[in-house]
Amino acid sequence: MAPRRPAPPIDRRRFLTDAARAAAGCAVAGSLLALYARDARALPAEALRPPGALDEPDFLAACIRCGLCVRDCPYDTLSLADLGEGAATGTPFFTARQIPCEMCDDIPCVKACPTGALDPALTDIDDAKMGVAVLVDQENCLNALGLRCDVCYRVCPAIDKAITLDRMHNERSGHHAIFLPTVHAEHCTGCGKCEQACVLPEATIKVLPIRLARGKAAEHYRLGWEEMERKGGPVVEGIIDLPDRLPEEAPDFAPLMKLPGTGQ
Amino acid sequence: MTDKLTPGRDAVRRKGWLGAHRWLILRRLSQAVFLGIFLLGPWAGIWWVKGDLAGSMTFDVLPLTDPLILLQGMVAGHWPELTALTGALIVLAVYALVGGRVYCSWVCPVNPVTDAAHWLHARLGLPKGWQPKASTRLWLLGTVLAVSALTGTIAWELVNPVTMLQRGIVFGMTAGWALIGAVFLFDLLLARRGWCGRLCPVGAFYGLVGQKSVLRVSAANRAACDDCMDCFAVCPEMAVITPALRGTTAETPLILSPDCTNCGRCIDVCAQDVFRFTHRFDAHPAPGRADPTPSPARQRRAA
Ligand code: SF4
Ligand code: SF4
Ligand code: SF4
Ligand code: SF4
Numbered sequence: 001m002a003p004r005r006p007a008p009p010i011d012r013r014r015f016l017t018d019a020a021r022a023a024a025g026c027a028v029a030g031s032l033l034a035l036y037a038r039d040a041r042a043l044p045a046e047a048l049r050p051p052g053a054l055d056e057p058d059f060l061a062a063c064i065r066c067g068l069c070v071r072d073c074p075y076d077t078l079s080l081a082d083l084g085e086g087a088a089t090g091t092p093f094f095t096a097r098q099i100p101c102e103m104c105d106d107i108p109c110v111k112a113c114p115t116g117a118l119d120p121a122l123t124d125i126d127d128a129k130m131g132v133a134v135l136v137d138q139e140n141c142l143n144a145l146g147l148r149c150d151v152c153y154r155v156c157p158a159i160d161k162a163i164t165l166d167r168m169h170n171e172r173s174g175h176h177a178i179f180l181p182t183v184h185a186e187h188c189t190g191c192g193k194c195e196q197a198c199v200l201p202e203a204t205i206k207v208l209p210i211r212l213a214r215g216k217a218a219e220h221y222r223l224g225w226e227e228m229e230r231k232g233g234p235v236v237e238g239i240i241d242l243p244d245r246l247p248e249e250a251p252d253f254a255p256l257m258k259l260p261g262t263g264q
Numbered sequence: 265m266t267d268k269l270t271p272g273r274d275a276v277r278r279k280g281w282l283g284a285h286r287w288l289i290l291r292r293l294s295q296a297v298f299l300g301i302f303l304l305g306p307w308a309g310i311w312w313v314k315g316d317l318a319g320s321m322t323f324d325v326l327p328l329t330d331p332l333i334l335l336q337g338m339v340a341g342h343w344p345e346l347t348a349l350t351g352a353l354i355v356l357a358v359y360a361l362v363g364g365r366v367y368c369s370w371v372c373p374v375n376p377v378t379d380a381a382h383w384l385h386a387r388l389g390l391p392k393g394w395q396p397k398a399s400t401r402l403w404l405l406g407t408v409l410a411v412s413a414l415t416g417t418i419a420w421e422l423v424n425p426v427t428m429l430q431r432g433i434v435f436g437m438t439a440g441w442a443l444i445g446a447v448f449l450f451d452l453l454l455a456r457r458g459w460c461g462r463l464c465p466v467g468a469f470y471g472l473v474g475q476k477s478v479l480r481v482s483a484a485n486r487a488a489c490d491d492c493m494d495c496f497a498v499c500p501e502m503a504v505i506t507p508a509l510r511g512t513t514a515e516t517p518l519i520l521s522p523d524c525t526n527c528g529r530c531i532d533v534c535a536q537d538v539f540r541f542t543h544r545f546d547a548h549p550a551p552g553r554a555d556p557t558p559s560p561a562r563q564r565r566a567a
Pocket of ligand 3: 132152157158183190
C-alpha cells in the first residue's frame with residue numbers, strides 16, 4: 001500500500017471552501033445580473049425598435065449593440081440607449097415624436113445589421129412593423145372635434161391605406177361631418193411620421209408597441225359577412241335568411257302580407 | 265535595489281527615458297488609435313470604421329465582432345448572420361495568434377483607467393485590499409454565460425464597463441462613465457489590480473482564446489537578472505513571470521501563461537534587458553541563473 005500523504009486533506013478542504021466561496025459569489029452576482037436582465041426586457045412604450053427588429057426577447061439575444069444600424073440611418077432616427085435610459089443598455093431605438101423613421105426604400109439599417117437582430121428577411125419597408133399608430137385622444141384631436149387638420153393623414157407614407165379619414169356625423173353641430181383619422185393596423189408600419197407631425201403640444205396620435213396597441217380576436221371567431229362573401233352564399237347550407245325588419249315609418253315600407261281586419 | 269514608487273529607475277538611467285518606456289508608449293498609442301479610428305467618423309466625418317468594439321465594419325468590407333458577445337447571444341438562443349460570425353472568427357484568429365490578452369493591454373479602453381488606478385494606488389501606498397483568486401474571473405465568465413442562457417439575453421452587455429465606456433465615447437453617451445468611475449475606485453480603494461486581474465470576464469475570455477498564442481515574452485537573458493524586482497512591480501499579472509525568470513536552464517524562459525497580457529512593460533523596466541518579445545517556438549538556449557535561489561514553487565515540487 002502506498003504511504004499516505006499528509007498534505008492533501010487540508011488542500012482538499014481548502015479547495016472545496018474556495019470553490020464553495022466562488023460558487024456562492026457567482027450565484028449572488030449571477031442572480032443580480034439575471035434580475036437586471038429580466039427588467040431590461042421591459043421596453044418602454046415610447047422606445048420603438050428599428051424596422052425588422054426581432055421580437056423583444058429575441059432581439060435581446062441577437063443585438064450585439066454595435067450601432068451599425070444607427071450609423072447607416074441617413075436621418076439620424078436611431079440612437080443607442082444609454083445606461084438607465086429605458087431600453088436595454090446599448091440597444092438601438094427611436095422616439096417617434098422626436099425623429100420618426102422615414103421608411104427608406106433600401107432599408108439601410110437592416111442591411112447594416114451584422115447579426116440579424118434586424119431581420120434581413122424584411123426587404124419591403126411597407127412590411128415593417130415597428131409599432132402601430134393609435135388615435136389615443138379623441139377629445140383633443142382636431143379632426144375628431146370636427147375641424148379639418150388632417151396633418152397625420154397627409155404625412156403618412158402609406159396614406160389611404162394605413163390611415164384614412166372616416167366620415168361620420170357630427171353630433172355636436174348636428175349638420176357637419178367629422179373626418180376621423182382611422183389607422184388600419186395591417187398597413188401601418190409604425191414609422192411615427194403621424195405622431196411626429198401632430199400639431200398639438202402633445203400628440204393625440206401615437207405609435208404604440210403592438211402589444212399595447214392591439215387586441216386579439218379569439219381563435220375560433222369568424223366574421224359571418226366575410227365568410228359569406230368568400231363563399232358566395234350562406235355559410236350553413238339550407239339556412240333560411242329571414243327578411244330584415246324595417247322601422248314602420250320607412251316611406252317605402254310595404255308589409256309582406258296584409259293582416260286581416262286592418263282595413264288595408 | 266528597487267524603488268517601489270518608481271520601478272524602472274535603473275532602466276531609465278541605463279536606456280534613457282524613451283528606451284525604458286518604449287512598449288508603454290506604443291501601447292498607449294495603440295489604445296489611442298483603437299479609440300481614435302472609431303471617433304474619426306463621428307468627429308471628423310471620415311467613416312473608415314463604423315460601429316464599436318462589440319461589432320464594427322471597416323472600409324465597408326471588413327467585419328469585426330466581439331466573440332464573447334456573440335457567444336452570449338448564441339447560448340441565449342440566437343444564431344447570428346454570416347457577417348457577425350465572420351467578424352468573430354477573424355477576431356478569434358488574430359488573438360489566438362498574438363495572445364488573447366493583447367486585447368487587454370493594447371486595445372481595451374479600461375486598461376488606461378485601471379493602470380491609472382494602480383499608479384495612484386502605489387503612489388498613495390494603499391493596502392492591497394481584497395484579493396480574490398485570479399480564477400474568480402473564470403467563474404464569472406461561466407456565470408455570465410449561464411445567465412445569458414437562462415435569461416435569453418446577452419447578459420454581460422447590460423453592465424459591461426469595457427464596451428460601455430467605448431460605446432459611450434464613440435456614440436456620445438455619458439452614464440457609462442459612472443461604471444468606469446466605479447471600476448477605478450474599486451481598483452484604487454478595495455482591491456489592488458482587482459478588476460482586470462481578478463474579475464473581468466472579458467479578460468478571462470480572451471485569456472482562454474490566447475492559450476496557445478504564438479507571440480510571447482521570453483526572459484531570454486534571465487542569467488543577467490539582478491533581483492531588482494522591477495518587473496514584478498509593473499506586471500499586471502505578476503504570477504506569470506516567476507516560472508520563466510526563475511526557471512532552471514532546463515525550463516523554458518518563455519512566459520507561457522495565457523494570463524500574460526503581452527504588454528511588454530517588463531521589457532521596458534528591466535535595466536538588464538532580460539526580457540524580449542519572441543515566438544513560442546523560440547528554442548534559443550537561455551541558461552538559468554548561476555546561483556539559482558530555488559523559487560518557493562520549485563522547492564515545493566522538489567519536496
Ligand atoms: S428605414 Fe431609414 S429612416 Fe427608418 S430607421 Fe431605417 S435607415 Fe432610418
Ligand atoms: S446593427 Fe443590429 S446588432 Fe448592431 S446595434 Fe443595430 S440592431 Fe443591434
Ligand atoms: S405610423 Fe402613422 S404615418 Fe406611419 S404608417 Fe402608421 S399611420 Fe402612417
Ligand atoms: S481585464 Fe477586462 S477590463 Fe481589463 S484590460 Fe482586459 S478586457 Fe479590459
